[in-house]
Amino acid sequence: MIESMARGIDNLRRDRNDLQEKVTDLQCRSMKMNLVFNGLEKEHPREDTEGKLREFLSIELGINAHVEFANVHRFGRYNRGRPRPIVARFIYQHDLNMVLESAYLLRGTPYGIHQQFPTAVEERRRSLYPVMRHHRQQGANVKMVRDRLYINGEQYDSDDWDDRYPEDTRDETALKEHFGYR
Known part of the structure; x- marks a missing residue:
């Protein structure tokens, strides 16, 4: 009786772990086209986040090509001393790659770019x-x-x-x- 319950519990744990892995994989896939931008200052309630990001790409990374975004917004908790990160969902993979390939230009600056993961x-x-x-x-x-x-x-x-x-x-x-x- 106890052995069958222990086996049942082990099976439930294994199933839970499998489900957690599947959910994490789905989250990764849904975030595949997202980049997170850190250090973009002057956050205020009615800011044009996409416009700010386009200006950042032009000035800091020298990207003047028109980049297509599906969505751009700040996320995380508001902290008075630090601006919240901006997450941008790209429509085209080549736009995302172009930005990532230029990210090395930010070394030694207060800015950062990285892919979003769960x-x-x-x-x-x-x-x-x-x-x-x-x-x-x-x-x-x-x-x-x-x-x-x-x-x-x-x-x-x-x-x-x-x-x-x-x-x-x-x-x-x-x-x-x-x-x-x-």
Whole structure:
């Protein structure tokens, strides 16, 4: 009796995890054409967010081509000291790629551009950043796709971590300290 209940609970947990993965995948697909822009100042209730974004693209990135947006708006909680990020949904993939390819021009500025991902994916990505930085410093070819890290063409698996690094470097805080990140 208890064993069958335990199996039932395990099946329910597995089903729940499968559903969570499917929902996360659907969220990723729905956000595929979205970019988040940080640091665009002077937020006010009646601002022309799309116009502000077009001006930013022209001045900061030198993109004067007409970019088609489906929707542009600010999101997140209002915080007096900081402007909320702007999310823009692009209609055409080539427009999104053009903006992403120009994002390197923002290094050293208060601005930032990144793809939008669901919270669950952002958390997984955040845990992979220290590993990614370490391998980049070692000269490896590193690429992050959604929430998966590829090092020299092979998918990074945290289970392999045990064989390569000391035990105290497995959690993110210890990893940052071990490799000198802040």
